[in-house]
Amino acid sequence: MSPILFYFLAFLAIVAGLVTITRRHPLSAALSLVVCFAALAGLYGMLAARLLAMLQILVYAGAIMALVVFVIMLLNVRWQDLDMDEPITGNVLATLAVVIPLFGLVVIAIKRLPIHPMPAITAEFGGVHEVGMALYTRFAFPFEAISLLLMAALVGVVVLAKRRFT
Helix, strand or coil: CCHHHHHHHHHHHHHHHHHHHHCCCHHHHHHHHHHHHHHHHHHHHHCCCHHHHHHHHHHHHHHHHHHHHHHHHHHCCCHHHCCCCCCCHHHHHHHHHHHHHHHHHHHHHHHHCCCCCCCCCCCCCCCHHHHHHHHHCCCHHHHHHHHHHHHHHHHHHHHHHHHHHC
16 A cells, blocks of 8 residues: 555545535535545555455446536526625635644544554445345345435425425
């Protein structure tokens, strides 16, 4: 595992995440989120979690982001509709002022936790069979609940968009 590649992918994920929350136009924010998802897939690949890396690209960077871009296009956001007079830097600085101390508290809490040795990773760890068995046995209800939540969100956006244009 190359430390340079790890730091590059981590830096890329952080920068793309910051670009996502600082863009005014939703399409440019969504495209920077795709870059963040790709960097995360690279980090998963470096952790030898190849299935998670593939799922990150196929599901999140592919299907979910296609759905998000579809909804953005359905809403037909124009530059005139966006509030460009209000500066966004104050909101970002206020968010960082809250998040950075919380991050520091989390780091302190993690350092105080007892350190246990990592269990040995078997060859089938993270494979399709193991992930499928966990997903459709122990986590079947949360998996289906999230799919229903995404469907309800999509229907809600379509209803709101249609109501706006009528």
